[in-house]
Amino acid sequence: MEFVKPPPPPIRRLQLQDPEAATQVLPPVEGNGNGVAAAPAGSGFITARRAVSAPQFSIRRMEVDDVSIAYGDKRAVKNVSLPIRQGEVLSLIGPSGCGKTTLLRSLNRLTELTSSASLEGSIRLDDVDIRLIEPTLLRRRVTMVFQQPNPFPMSVFDNIAYVLREQGSRRARKKELEPAVHSALQRAGLFEEVKDNLKHPALKLSGGQQQRLCIARALAAEPEVLLLDEPCSALDPQSTQVIEDLIVKLRDDVAVVIVTHNLQQAYRIADHVAFMYLGDLVEYNSATALFGSPREQRTAEYVSGAFG
Amino acid sequence: MEAATVKAPPPPPKPGKQPTGAVEGSATWRLTDRIGLAICWGLGLLFCAIAIAVIVYLFIQGITYLKVSMLTTPASAGFEQSETGGFSDALIGTLMVAFLGILIALPAGIAISVWLVEYGRPAALARITESTIEAIAGIPSIVLALFGTVIFSSTALAFLSRSTEGVVFGRSFFAAGAMLSLVALPLIVASVREGLNSIPRHVREASYAVGKTKAATTRRILLPTCRPQVATGAVLGLGRIIGDTAIIVVLLGATQNFGPVEGAPFPLNYLRGVGTTLTNFVYEASPTGNLNQPQKAYAAAFVLLVMVLILNAIVDVIHRRARRVGTWSS
Numbered sequence: 001m002e003f004v005k006p007p008p009p010p011i012r013r014l015q016l017q018d019p020e021a022a023t024q025v026l027p028p029v030e031g032n033g034n035g036v037a038a039a040p041a042g043s044g045f046i047t048a049r050r051a052v053s054a055p056q057f058s059i060r061r062m063e064v065d066d067v068s069i070a071y072g073d074k075r076a077v078k079n080v081s082l083p084i085r086q087g088e089v090l091s092l093i094g095p096s097g098c099g100k101t102t103l104l105r106s107l108n109r110l111t112e113l114t115s116s117a118s119l120e121g122s123i124r125l126d127d128v129d130i131r132l133i134e135p136t137l138l139r140r141r142v143t144m145v146f147q148q149p150n151p152f153p154m155s156v157f158d159n160i161a162y163v164l165r166e167q168g169s170r171r172a173r174k175k176e177l178e179p180a181v182h183s184a185l186q187r188a189g190l191f192e193e194v195k196d197n198l199k200h201p202a203l204k205l206s207g208g209q210q211q212r213l214c215i216a217r218a219l220a221a222e223p224e225v226l227l228l229d230e231p232c233s234a235l236d237p238q239s240t241q242v243i244e245d246l247i248v249k250l251r252d253d254v255a256v257v258i259v260t261h262n263l264q265q266a267y268r269i270a271d272h273v274a275f276m277y278l279g280d281l282v283e284y285n286s287a288t289a290l291f292g293s294p295r296e297q298r299t300a301e302y303v304s305g306a307f308g
Numbered sequence: 309m310e311a312a313t314v315k316a317p318p319p320p321p322k323p324g325k326q327p328t329g330a331v332e333g334s335a336t337w338r339l340t341d342r343i344g345l346a347i348c349w350g351l352g353l354l355f356c357a358i359a360i361a362v363i364v365y366l367f368i369q370g371i372t373y374l375k376v377s378m379l380t381t382p383a384s385a386g387f388e389q390s391e392t393g394g395f396s397d398a399l400i401g402t403l404m405v406a407f408l409g410i411l412i413a414l415p416a417g418i419a420i421s422v423w424l425v426e427y428g429r430p431a432a433l434a435r436i437t438e439s440t441i442e443a444i445a446g447i448p449s450i451v452l453a454l455f456g457t458v459i460f461s462s463t464a465l466a467f468l469s470r471s472t473e474g475v476v477f478g479r480s481f482f483a484a485g486a487m488l489s490l491v492a493l494p495l496i497v498a499s500v501r502e503g504l505n506s507i508p509r510h511v512r513e514a515s516y517a518v519g520k521t522k523a524a525t526t527r528r529i530l531l532p533t534c535r536p537q538v539a540t541g542a543v544l545g546l547g548r549i550i551g552d553t554a555i556i557v558v559l560l561g562a563t564q565n566f567g568p569v570e571g572a573p574f575p576l577n578y579l580r581g582v583g584t585t586l587t588n589f590v591y592e593a594s595p596t597g598n599l600n601q602p603q604k605a606y607a608a609a610f611v612l613l614v615m616v617l618i619l620n621a622i623v624d625v626i627h628r629r630a631r632r633v634g635t636w637s638s
Contacts, residue, residue, distance in 0.1 A: 152529050163519075167524040207637070
């Protein structure tokens, strides 16, 4: 396979209201006019009200096109197609083993680390097939945050600096990296809490702070797409809320894809939701529609807690 | 019949012996379990006692017989113990083989562990490597020593030892250090592998997920994270090296003094030459050895023991330091 060389597709940081950007104006959200949608009728399970207003604009950044992923003979994801847009949060939901994490990991080719994994169909980032992008470059444009907070066993500062430096080099000095490190921490909403202890070991932070450090780390690479794999499942409710607020804030700058087991969470922060079941994409719709008036029987059963 | 299947209610705990808090008392255990526990306790205490006895005995003997002059004067021939000097050559020789051995074993051990844990493909080759290292760990060092004499007597490796008229002597610090590195290698590999394996998979992936290569991840994340295990392996390996006798006796030239190669530049003349170590000195000075001067054997053994105890203390400190950095919640 040939890589697009010399690749460095410049990182396209798109402004949502950029005249050049083909922004899509979303249909107005049904609700009470404040942008807060009414609690969907007909679903007894979802009671939390949407915390955020719906986005006004969004740009298509990634395109999952008829993608199937198999581990050996076992197909984990079957013919899934969906768009990923900057300006909104896409949430993948579904019972355990439905392939949502596999799909997420395929977006930055992390699935390739498993030797038995194979992918059919195509995933495009800004209309370039990601298989033509050199993996390390792709993974700087599409970064990921994991279920377990996993800062590297070094100082808070070094955790971010590691991402900013060229591969294994130590070339860039701390002074030069300082602005970029601070900016990443600020975007992750962690700067105020750690600015006096940047030399502190990162693993001594609280779980929620660690996870925000991981988000800061992922943002430091200046990605275009941010993948989150159940980022709050190991955290307490308070830290979860802080991170949810953060995710919503980030959606204007990066396309956000979040896998979650927590339906309320999906409802609170997602703009679009994809429900997967046994590898199939059962339903892809706006959060309000999917939770309020699901088209498919299986979706209705799942969101009302019938299975999974 | 029916009465036998009914379990007897556990006997009421004896007054005054009630377990407190979370500590589970053994008062209610079955007799066999209690005997087992008692044996465990007894054996533990027995081995503590043996270790303490060895250390205390050697400390007393060592302090009685050790004179500072022994550390600074080399062994020499003589009829009286007062004429035979000390073991400074042996002390320096121990440091030299330790340095040489670890210089080879540490990088090799780290490289092998990284390959086994992080790459390990083809899987068959990885399995073979694993069993090979286990096999080396199991080979008695005297066998390694014999094998070493064959290798290092070959003409191709003449530059590592003394040779006269085309006959390669094959005994030198280089030869002993190289074979001793094989003694340390399995310990280093085991320790570093354990360290690498204890790093959760998602930590590696977090590094890959920000565009880092496997090499960069290994160098900047994985190896720094297992620094305590690397250090532990190195220190354990050092302990084995300075404690080994067989390889020294066979491959370092059965002498009590340095025998540098004439004509070679400074460090090389000693490294290519023969010499001795503390273990060799203790062996020779013990009542069964050629020197038969047990008092000096005790003194040298005491120095050796102090070195090993210091190494053990270092391992302890490393582990305590490592705990301060914290680790991932699983």
